[in-house]
Amino acid sequence: MAASVIEAIPLPPARDIPSSFTASLKSWWTAGEKEGAVSEDRLLRKLPYFRSAFSPAPTPAEDASVVAHSSRVELTDPKEYINTFTIQSTNPSESAPPPAVVLHGYGAGLGFFYQNFPALGKWAGSRGSSVFALDWLGMGRSARVPFRVKAKRDDITSRVTEAESFFVDSLEEWRIKMGLEKMTLIGHSLGGYLSVVYALKYPTRVNKLILLSPAGVPRNPEEEYSREITDPQPVDASSDPAEPASRSKVEAIKEGQRKELRKESRTRKVFTYLWEEGWSPFQVVRSSLFWGPLIVGKYSSRRFIGLSADDTKAMHEYILNITLAKGSGEYCISHLLAPGAFARRPIVDRIHALNVPVTFVYGDSDWMDPEGGSQSVENMRQAGNGQGRMYIVPHAGHHLYLDNPKATNDLLIKELDRQH
Numbered sequence: 001m002a003a004s005v006i007e008a009i010p011l012p013p014a015r016d017i018p019s020s021f022t023a024s025l026k027s028w029w030t031a032g033e034k035e036g037a038v039s040e041d042r043l044l045r046k047l048p049y050f051r052s053a054f055s056p057a058p059t060p061a062e063d064a065s066v067v068a069h070s071s072r073v074e075l076t077d078p079k080e081y082i083n084t085f086t087i088q089s090t091n092p093s094e095s096a097p098p099p100a101v102v103l104h105g106y107g108a109g110l111g112f113f114y115q116n117f118p119a120l121g122k123w124a125g126s127r128g129s130s131v132f133a134l135d136w137l138g139m140g141r142s143a144r145v146p147f148r149v150k151a152k153r154d155d156i157t158s159r160v161t162e163a164e165s166f167f168v169d170s171l172e173e174w175r176i177k178m179g180l181e182k183m184t185l186i187g188h189s190l191g192g193y194l195s196v197v198y199a200l201k202y203p204t205r206v207n208k209l210i211l212l213s214p215a216g217v218p219r220n221p222e223e224e225y226s227r228e229i230t231d232p233q234p235v236d237a238s239s240d241p242a243e244p245a246s247r248s249k250v251e252a253i254k255e256g257q258r259k260e261l262r263k264e265s266r267t268r269k270v271f272t273y274l275w276e277e278g279w280s281p282f283q284v285v286r287s288s289l290f291w292g293p294l295i296v297g298k299y300s301s302r303r304f305i306g307l308s309a310d311d312t313k314a315m316h317e318y319i320l321n322i323t324l325a326k327g328s329g330e331y332c333i334s335h336l337l338a339p340g341a342f343a344r345r346p347i348v349d350r351i352h353a354l355n356v357p358v359t360f361v362y363g364d365s366d367w368m369d370p371e372g373g374s375q376s377v378e379n380m381r382q383a384g385n386g387q388g389r390m391y392i393v394p395h396a397g398h399h400l401y402l403d404n405p406k407a408t409n410d411l412l413i414k415e416l417d418r419q420h
Contacts, residue, residue, distance in 0.1 A: 011042050014313035036141055036321035042314050043114040044070065044085065047121065065090060065125030068117075075137075075173045082174045083141040085110050085133040087121045093128025098182040098207040100124075100416060102133035103171075105189025105215070107330055109140030111318045112188075116401050119409035123416055132178070136191070137170040138329025140322055147331045160345045163335035168198040175205060184416060188212040188401065189368075193336070196347050199354055208357040208387075210415050211373075212408070213398050216336065216343030217360075218372030242361065242411040245370060245390040306403065351376045352383035357420045359389050361411060363396030363403060387420050 018026075037053070044050045051069040068087040075081060089096070100120060102113055110133035120131045135142040147166060151158035171194075175183065184207045187195030192214025199206040304312045337343055351358065358380065360373030370390070377388035391411060396403035 031324045039318040043111040083135040087131040089128045096129040099130040101183045103187040103191035115405040144326040144328040159335045163332045182207045186210045213368045217347040218369045240394040242391040242393045352379045357387035363400035365397040
């Protein structure tokens, strides 16, 4: 008698985004670690080869070349663990390129890349390699351990070093636990900043860097600052590919940023004060208690307008549970960055020390200053590293991998396969 196929246990559909206090209260009441795991699982199940943790047996893979699963990778401290999503080739090659490791931005999580995993999984299967996506320690669904910086407020160098080490040293510990020799790091926003910092501290462990709208690259924090909270998602569909960044493209992006800056100037003093005092937007949401889901819902409804209705609700539940979890790594932000995602120790002044390929990628409606990427490529070239390049993704903002996944995915595969 043939063995029966055991399907994954069905998950309830994501709830509607709350539009009333009563709905917000219900959503707040049910939020927690279990609900967070379910919301992440719901996004990852879009991959046919994902082995769900909520299944009594592995779900049969439609794509036999790879298999995927989620796990907690425990670090040396028993209280610390890294939430990890793994896509592995079922036929690993001895000549495979180093695995790709996807690193999210500030306050986000690995689930944000659910539209990029299919292309990356196909790459892993065809190359006999692996893809990993992880939540930084203190963020996403990784351990929410206390985040402390002992350095004095006016000791900027020590503050930055302590805050950076919290993340990059735990990434190095994760690498050792996973038994990886070298990695290609794909980092978005703060994840891009920390990818460079990791490469500077552990240069022999990095194959190449692919930086998606990286934070903390340029100097001059007096000119512009972050639009993350109000950054809308471009809704124009496009099949246009990413293209090398020209001077005219960079200038067009900067002009759009200047226009937005003039609109935001009224709130800058309050924003700067809260930032310097160590507040985070997630702390504000948590402090609002029952109103929290309603506040997050207003962001989700606007930010993910380009997704399907079901995907927008799924992303909302995922973000909500990340946001309401205990504050931890989010408190790094005022130590690493001045108000507006400008680093206290800019990457542009440090990147010349790298001797690996580095690719900068920005959206054509990005609020991150692309001038920092251009100058970084030039600084690398002057230091003898001609392996820097920069691209612009059309019809995309800061979250370019979500805004235009097709162009971003094509570029990621191109850069992963590039022989330097």
